[in-house]
Amino acid sequence: MELTVWDVLIVINTKMKKIKDPLQILQIWFSSSFPVGSYAYSHGLEALIDGNKIKNKDDVREYLEALLFYGSLRNDYIFLKSVYVGEEINDLILASASSKERHIEMIDMGNSFRKIMKDSWELVLEENTSFVYCISKAALHFNIKFDDLIKFYLQSYISNLINVCVKHIPMSQKDGQILNVNFIDQIQKFLDQSYQLTLKDIGTSFFIGDIFAIKHENLDSRIYLT
């Protein structure tokens, strides 16, 4: 008997029933209500805002574009991809932290993510690993495509920092959303030009971000952790 298109779809659907939909999983992991404490980190922005270096939407856009194209997000892209294809590079990831608090951020968010995976998602991940390492391993486990993972990762990271600026500068929600829309295209542009990057390309040249992340460690009144 010849199979029709509908028969094939039913067969695929039955097989898929055991697999959770990757996009639904990503929506949960990268929602702002996912409890890994991502709201608590400003990635140096608090120090820049308090120092009057970042005052409006254009300043924020410039900072976040530099973070994406030249800063730690470029490294995160390489790390996520490398872990995804099986490289065991957790030590290298942790060693790439440019300051003490960045190191704490990597470990603490990794610990929170690992605890949720163990308590609620029936997935045990290796101890003392960075957030990037954990999330890439978990994505593999749940059959999430790398292309989807990286887009959710970068967009939520950027959105989160935009939200820091909306709250701390403060900036209007309208400007916050204009920036989110802008970064849909910027992230695509970054991905288009970065697909050949490998572990030998790690490194950053985003000095203002690193310096202000270090300055943040000694602010006399702080809202955010980094």
Place this chain on the structure above:
Amino acid sequence: MNNINGPLKVGIGGGIGTGKTSLTEALCRHLSNRISMAVISNDIYTTEDAEYLMRAQVLPMERIKGVETGGCPHTAIREDCSINLLAVDEMKNKFPDLELILIESGGDNLAATFSPELVDLTIYMIDVAQGADIPRKKAPAIKKSDLLVVNKVDLAPHVDVNIDQMEEDVKEARNGLPYVFGEMKNNNGIEKISDFLISQGGI
């Protein structure tokens, strides 16, 4: 007459119990016979503050609107102020001549800021009974609000607060920005606060 610039929108923030509603009440009594004004009162879980203002009859009932914010009072005035923007639009449509809207928050910590999309000026309130160390914490609410009001000055002797020292700390934290020490319940300081609104807000 329609107000072509739209009403001046003033955010009143501050911890629970610091006297935000008392300030709102006093400002209404002081200004409502001179200008067309309305109040939007944010509250967690209830609309008690709005109902209090209605019972106190400081404004006609239709000029007071309560907004329930659930568990997130800061969110509703800061990063997602949509429900408050709707309330502002409603008031503007109802009263085209509106010159002033007071937007009272539902109780904040010192990290609170108002969205620049929602308000033109912010008043942040602390009170002496919270302790003398509050201004030394120098958080955004203390440092960045357009006017800082220190309420319940008359309680200082009862809570071991040295008011001169507290004023020194406030002065340092404000770094040149204005502040008022007063007692909202006794109308002490209201004149200065409404002068500030009239001069800075252009009403």
